[in-house]
Amino acid sequence: MAREFDVAVVGGGLVGGAIAYGLARLGRRTALLDEGDIAYRASRGNFGLVWVQGKGLGLASYGNWTQLAARLAPQLARLLRDETGVDVALEQPGGFHVCLSEEEMQSRVTSLTRLLEQPGFERYAFEVLDRAALAARLPGIGPGVAGATYCPLDGHVNPLRLLRALHSAFLARGGEYLPLHKAHRIERRNGRFVVSTGAGEIGAAQVVLTAGLGNAVLGPPLGLRALVRPQRGQVIVLERVRRFLAYPMATIRQTDEGTVLIGDSQDESGFNESLSTSISATQAERALRIFPGLRDVRVNRTWAALRVMSPDGFPIYEQSASQPGAFLVTCHSGVTLAGAHALELAPRIAAGDLGPDMQPFSSERLNVQEAA
């Protein structure tokens, strides 16, 4: 006999956690199915930016959705603090994208300008700072820094606390977290969905796939496609130092507790989670050009994790046409989008329809035939 719920959310990372919390807030009896510690867990390896700047070139809806998520982030942080006591350390002072040459600067400004001029894009103000202007706001930058772009909407958060807070808040709202329930198969049976897991069957009227890279396998039988691939990202964690960075940057941020993180590498290595030291070296070299003062600061940890990347880099939000009640969500920005997932997407899922404005995020946009 399968245990029955209103909704089964398959995947307990930041995406599944945010949606499950949002559903539980609305009174839905929700099960959050998760794997064990051997899962790839992008949610435990990410950098922690709540980032707007530069996103959405090629899909204006994604830029707008990201801005909505950033606007909802303070509300989510407040709810989580009130309901769980966990402070996710959200700061949104705006963020810098630092350029190390005039060429980088020019191409950055060109691409941001193109981004904002797209039809339907909700424009935001950004600033272009030369070296001198930047030095006033980022003391300690090195002589090799050419300048930066600044977007007032950017911020950062402690992503591990965010994950924990989402899970705690979900439980406090009566949700049921089921670890070691890796979903093997999902099928429609007697008018509802049945998820076969390593620990028995779970029945639910609705099912939401938030299984990251696992969505590629779980989706197709439900008429949902997620052409996702792993993209490796690496993070370097330095020891705690006295606060010198008041703003997050695309590649460097300092946490509320003083730890300095260097991140934002991207490379294609399949399902390889091991660390490439040559990539770490490049990250460190660029970080030292930006802040030479980090030269003798020790490295405490390094790691690699796998982003969940779609062919065009944009999220996929999809509802099944053939199996109503089945939804698929995938993105590589589970931190940034958490506010939108919990407070905007979850109500739409609860209502059974994502709505026409989410149509641009359907995987149909990826149905481009290859040339013969």
Add this chain to the structure above:
Amino acid sequence: MFKRLPEAGPTVPVTIDGRQFAARAGDSVAATLFAAGVKACRTTPVSGAARGPFCMMGVCFDCLVTIDGRPNQQGCLVPVREGMRIESQSGARIAVDAPPGQP
């Protein structure tokens, strides 16, 4: 609590927060701190609570001290040397010596 073994090595002059101290050759910096009666050698960057040598084997990082001007050294893993300057630490070390810009 601690008693010195009879075969302890010759003395090595060091300073601890500017104070002269006769350390013993072969001791770690953390052992030297204990021998000098120092229980707390730093405060934490997050809560400001006092910390002193604990595990004595390189694991807990509680014995971080500044040695010859270099911050965040694990005292239990560094043998004392003649003339060594050992200094306690307050909070997080400085990497970029400037106040953060105001958001």
